[in-house]
Amino acid sequence: MTHPQPKAEVFAAIRRDSRAGLSGRQIAIKYRVSRNTVAEALRQPWPEPRKKMAPRASRLDEFKPLIDEMLRADLDAPRKQRHTAKRIFARLVDEHQAMEISYQIVRAYVAHRRGEIRVEAGRGPPEAFIPQSHLPGVEAEVDFGDVTVRIAGEQVKCFLFSFRLSYSGKAVHRVLATGGQEAFFEGHVHAFRVLGGVPTGKVRYDNLKAAVSAVLGFTRARTESARWTAFREHYGVEAFYCQPGIKGAHEKGGVEGDIGWFRRNHLVPIPEVGSLDELNEMIDRWDEADEGRRIGARARTVGEYFAIERPLLWTVSQEPFETGLLLPVRADRYSQITVRTNRYSVPARFIGRQLRVILHASHLIVYDGQQVVAEHDRLFAKGGRRLELDHYLEVLIRKPGALPGATALEQARAAGKFPPVHDTWWAAACKAHGDRDGTRALIEVLLLARHLPTEHLVTGLAAALRAGALTADAVALEARKAAEEDEQAAPEPAQHDNHEATVTFLTERRLAQLPRDTRPLPSVAAYDQLLKRARPPGERPAQGETP
Structure with a gap:
């Protein structure tokens, strides 16, 4: 054809x-x-352009003057009492019986006609955007975006932090459990470490609560939070705050588009990982691979532009900044503390005690003075509980009947910290010794985990179960046998062929720089004359001689 x-x-x-x-x-x-x-x-050498067809008649045509009239009335109406597309459609149906038109047609017409009417009334110029150029190493943009991931089989909502250099387009990403100030700080510290420095000019931000406590009128002035000001001064960050709302999004369009691009290209389909740390390791590899792409019609890749930009960044301060929030807490009678609507367990000996928590974006650490007493991964949802079975063992050994229904035991099973061999041994111990003594024997076994590795303890349980030895002492013996076998099976450290010591002492190193000493060793034989002469037994000392 x-x-x-x-x-x-x-x-x-x-x-x-x-x-x-x-x-x-x-x-x-x-x-x-x-x-x-x-x-x-x-x-003529050139054909006449094809004539455009006249627009087809629409069922909305007879209602367009009515819509325009409503939109013109909105020019003088209070901002919060102006017509929405839904309200315009409702008025057309109620007041003008416009049953034959659809809401989608009205919404599409209102979307483009509202701006035209504002321009026609002289209320403002048409929406326009000015192309911008950025110098290397000077500017950057920061933003958060929502993402959904599956962590350990559970689908949760997380927050994607993005720090993007404006010149090269190099972006550093981090997925965090929260979008709070601690996550905001951790994202910055990670970005500075990856980029190797801080932009010398301004970094553009939204008016997010992690940095801004108040927007002062319709100006660029902001009241910053005290910790954010300290953080900025520590790392030398100069902040620029965008306008509130959609207008502000246009002022940092690079990072807005980057979050959408990253989410579509790396987080579709929804990733399934075991932990946030595993996901962030994947993200670090993706960020490195993305340096090979070109943005739009640029002549060079992101990595090539970043190679120009990196030496121009300011050096990051080597002194660390504590990104976590310090919170005072008190352990209640359930041996739990409350942090941001969620509850976490601590060892039972701290019930009623005042403790301190360092709250990070994805985990928290509990202190008693300078001692770390508990660490937990941070919960994603609100009103949850994260309990460690080990924190309750001292109480359970006195109340063994509370173990079968304990929430801490249920969570330990779900997390894989209470494998089936524990249940099997527990059932056999209860059958042999009774429920109370059998449960108490299991708790004694669980206490052994504080001194023995988990894999050796599981091996000891299995060996004791096969032998019918249903006591904690037997499990401890078998676990130590497994540990000794592992030590014997481990390869010996490599030996040097000359069998010389691998440690160089400072004194030997200094003496090696001196010339060889050929003098004879000193002798103390001349001092023998000072020694008392030995007398035979029974001989008395001479007159005037000291005995």
Whole structure:
């Protein structure tokens, strides 16, 4: 099947054949066009543009003047009492019986007509955007975005932090359990470490609560939170705050688009990981691979532009900044503390005690003075509980009947910290010794985990179960046997062929720099004359001689 040539090429061919002496009839037959087309081609070298078809009539046409009237009335109405597309549609139906139109048609018309009416009324210029150029190493943009991931089989909502350099487009990402100030700080510290420095100019931000405590009127002035000001001064960050709302999003469009691009290209389908640390390790690899891509029609890759930009960044302060929040807490009678609506367990000996918590974006650490007493991964949802079975063992050994229904035991099973061999050994111990003594024996076994590795303890449980030894002492013995076997099976450290010591002492190193000492070793034989002469037994000392 032959496809017709473009009309401009046909015109050129017709004019060429006419100059060669072909008649209009021959040309029309050759190119399968009308005689009128041949005559038009001979009159002008370029065909007339195709006429646009008149717009088709729409069922909305008769209602457009009514919509325009409502939109003009909104020019003088209070901002919070202006017509929405939904309200306009409702008025057309109620007041003008516009049953034949749909809400989608009204919404599409209102979307583009509202701005036109504002311009026609002289209330402002049409929306326009000015292209911007950025110097290397000077500017950056920061933002948070929502993402959904599956962690340990549970689908949770997390927050994607993005720090993007404006010149190169190099972006550093981090997924965090929260979008609070501690996550905001941790994202910055990670970005500074990866980039190797801080931009010398301004970093653009939203008016997020982690940094801004108050927006002062319609100006650029902001009241910053005290910790954010300290953080900025520590790392030398100069902040620039965008306008509130959609207008502010246009002022940092690079990072807004980057979050959407990263989410579509790396987080679709929803990633399934065991922990946030595992996900962030994947994200670090993705960020490194993304240096090979080109943004838009740029001549070079992100990595090539970043190689120009990196030496121009300010060096990061080597002194660490505590990104976590310090919170005072008190352990209640359930041996739990409350942090941001969630509850976490601590060892039972701290019930009623005042403790301190360092709250990080993805985990928290509990202190008693300078001693770390508990560590937990941070909960994603609100009103949850995270309990460690080990924190309750001292109480359970006195109340063994509380173990079967303990929430801490249920969570330990779900987390894989209470494998099936524990249940099997527990059931056998209860059958042999009774429920109370059998449960108490299991708790004694669980206490062994504080001194023995988990894998050796599991091996000891299995060996004791096979032998029918249902006591904690037997489990401890078998676990220590497994540990000794592992030590014997472990490869010996490599030995040097010359069998010389691998440790160089400072004194030997200093003496090695001195010339060889050829002097004889000192002797104390001359001092023997000072020694008392030994007398035979029974001989008395001479007169005047000291005995």
